[in-house]
Amino acid sequence: MFDHRKYRPFTPITLTDRQWPNKQLTTAPHWCSVDLRDGNQALINPMSVEKKTELFQLLVNIGFKEIEVGFPSASQPDFDFVRKLIEEKHIPDDVTVQVLVQAREELISRTFEALKGVKQAIVHVYNSTSTVQREQVFGLDREGIKAIAVKGATLLKTYAAQYPNTRWEFQYSPESFTGTELDYAVDVCDAVIDVWEPEKGQQVIINLPSTVEMSTPNVFADQIEWFCRHLKKRDQVRICLHTHNDRGCAVAAAELGILAGADRVEGTLMGNGERTGNMDVITMAMNLYSQGIDPKLDLSNIKEINRTVEHCTELPVPARHPWAGELVYTAFSGSHQDAIRKSIAYHKDHNLPHWEVAYLPIDPLDIGREYEAVVRINSQSGKGGVALVLERDFGITLPKWLHAPISQVVQKATESTGQEISSQRIRELFDQYFVATPHAQKLQGYELHTEHGGVMLNAEIGTLHLKGQGNGAIEALTQALSESASCSMKVTHFDENALGSGSDATARACVALNVDGIDVYGVAEATDTTAASLQALLSAFSRSPAADKQQAA
Template identity: 50%
Template sequence: MPSHRYRDVYERVSVPLTDRRWPSARITEAPLWVPVDLRDGNQALAEPMDPERKRALFELMVTMGYKEIEVGYPSASQTDFDFVRLIRDADLAPEDVTIVVFTPARRDLIERTVESVEGIANDVVIHMYTATAPVWREQVLGRSRDEVAKLITAGGRDVLELAGGQENVRFEFSPEVFVLTEPDFVLQVCDSMTTLWDATPRRPVILNLPATVEVATPNVYADQIEYMHRNLARRDAVILSVHPHNDRGTGIACAELAVLAGAQRVEGCIFGNGERTGNVDIATLALNLHAQGVDPMIDFSDIDRIRRTVEHCTRMPVAERHPYVGDLVYTAFSGTHQDAIKKGFAAHRERAARAGRSEREIPWDVPYLPIDPADVGRSYDAVIRVNSQSGKGGIAYLLDTGYGIELPRRLQIDFAKHVQRLTDETGDEVTAAVLRELLITVYAPVSERIRLSKCVIDASSAHLALEVDGRTVERAANTDDPAESLATMATEAGLPMEVLSVTHQTADRVGPDARIAYLEYRSSGITQWAIGIGDSPAEAACRAVVAAAARISADNAYPAARVRTA
């Protein structure tokens, strides 16, 4: 790799900051979130949104609780211009939502932008930008540092002339590529704008400092933001904003550290859409705060609905492993993870019971799950899924949540071997239904050679008949333990077994008033398990003995390959 062709950002931008305060700061409240999906995110689409999609996405943002929304680049296309007019004409924006429109520092484009917001009763922000970094000054604009400063001032005057008289209009300035701009120069042009626009606490100016191209580790961005935060003139009349991109894959960290460093406002896209590798992901940022006990001030309680709308509007899928929203982010396939999650759910239920409160009312502290999936509208059904990497904990969890089947621990261990063999052979993920079918196939097999032809048990008597290869053994049995009597009958019929233990369970989801018996037995020196289902504990235990006899008669043949995985 020709790494020698690139320079360390420290050689390009030196931030005069030595006594950093951001490393010891804490985020205790959410910043103002400003989604730019309708502008920046829309520009990044191979097929930009049509009016119907833009409207659907705007209405989603309003429903989620965003109070400031950048709605477009009105001078860039007729579609964007018309959409801004639609917001006014269709009265789409509640009165507490601020509308932001974006423009370069060029008079004709500023005029078009101001025209687009005429008549909008909501608060409006006119967002003007100019590239300020040396490479952009020299190669794109072809201007010196002083000439760029004059260009910015001229654009600011045009904005003030054309919109300054409207009481509902405020101003925003972005020194594009802030991260590669000399700190003294960016401070100079930002202070010139707050002076020109007469920023006051009652009518603050937004200074937006973008990582237009992410080029350094997040601590460098934090230093740059803190330097501006501590040195800007009229600081109490400035809303300090950031707009991180994700070129290095650390946009989330850049935004979080920027807030620690003094940023009050974050621009991004709902799920991180945007040019190249995207804008910063607001959903992740907001839910990171939620996971730390800080109200994100945005409603992600139905995250799947939000995802469906965003995917429809952008025609871009959200990845399965996307934080918080992906299909698999609350799913564990690993056996160790599954076991820990299963135990964590059980402990959570116990804590709630001891406190006499619902599970949704007590602090969340479950291994591997930083938030309760229910907070974002996810059920627990998909939390644990089973494949060849899974273990007994996940298997037991699926059977329990899917069918109310609670396997004894030693049976969990034994059954896990059968599941492992099945998944290794098929390569498929298995569902709760497949697990139940495999469980019955292995531990409650049906044999044509063996059947329980009579099972009459009441409080005072028990009468059993076991048929093996056409021969019937029939007798009165011990009413206290008919399974023991039936095991003796099976042994006499040439199917030797010793009952070691019988565990009973009520299983309403298996059948009305159904009882399950888990039989642990020894045959020919080998300990095995069998399962029986009946209308009473005694009948279930007897059917488990018959299942054991069927397993013995089949010489413990392995039947898992006969189970369907689809």
């Protein structure tokens, strides 16, 4: 049953002197949201008037200046919604609503009735022009299909004249444009444009729908460039794109189509739409943003956008949705986490003028995402990620040599559950395995004095009184513990740093010990820097078998 031979490849046009590959996107296109029409018709449960109103307000807040609000001649809810927007004055003066209608008089008449009293509107008329639709659906030849388009254009002009107080813009779509012979698509559009006479001041949009995505994006761009070159009154109309995502390339096709000469893009938030969906405005706009181009849309609160879209459409935003998904700025991989931690620190230290952080194409804060979500820990995570979580969430900056031991503890915990681990649990494990110290190894007090060029230490540790001598307090305590526990002991790493400043400042000390060939680690904080160092040493020692022997003795 799975036989590729039943399909044939899409035949590209010959365009040897194509110009679009040498161009670069530098400005955002004119945007038109079709969430309330294309998006709504694709929902399992179409939106109520209340939900449509909520989504319309979101689109206005984001910054859309052209919003397709429905197909008012096709259903009473769409008609009622358009009337609600107009009568309750929900449409800002700088926003133009757009409505869709087939090229049939009774539907066009109803459409203009729905728009009565609107300040400005785009009336979007369409009919299908593709070879398959002509032959298999309508049973009409080229002239028959073109006559439908011309009649629709004439009716729009006639009915618009009855409402002179509204500023009308006309839009025509040769539906299934990508399945239409290009010369014929141009012929039909030229005929429609001739009716509307843009040279006399009538605003006109020609919309070129990839109703079903049929080719690779570069072939679509060739089609757009060819069309723009051959349209008679190209400089007097706006060329719009309406790409669908059947091949998963709607955004790419729209981007290349703009390079090929188009001015405007229709799409939906998160790409909701028929079959695999419409062109995703969020993705294309954020693609521009990440290249330093103003997208002319405000996507700074992506959480609120996600919440509203999910509420109104009853569809979840995928966790891996480009730019907007919950997990798209999250790193579980250890190497990624380490690179992010280092790169963010470098970025801050060097005050770079542009965002250049490993694995993060934009600053998540720009769209309302917190850094807390950037690094999350599971069994695949590494030492850099664990260290970053402790530093980010708890202000605990640790020396690099301590990253691996902590990571090993955390990884063991995640492997035992097979689940992600919270930052709070990481902190608990850190305290349990590196900070917490039994009473027997708690520093109760100490005295230091110099003698014969060295340091003498008297320390009360738990219930023991120990004496030691060395070049400093750490060496003196190491010598005392070695004798008391009858073991060999060597400090392999030591790090200390101040926490804050002033009279309330504290110090954090980190110690790595090798006790009878076993590596152990300890961390401690105290207002006294020497006390912090001594207690860190004791915390490390308490985790060695020698500490148990000492207590037993």
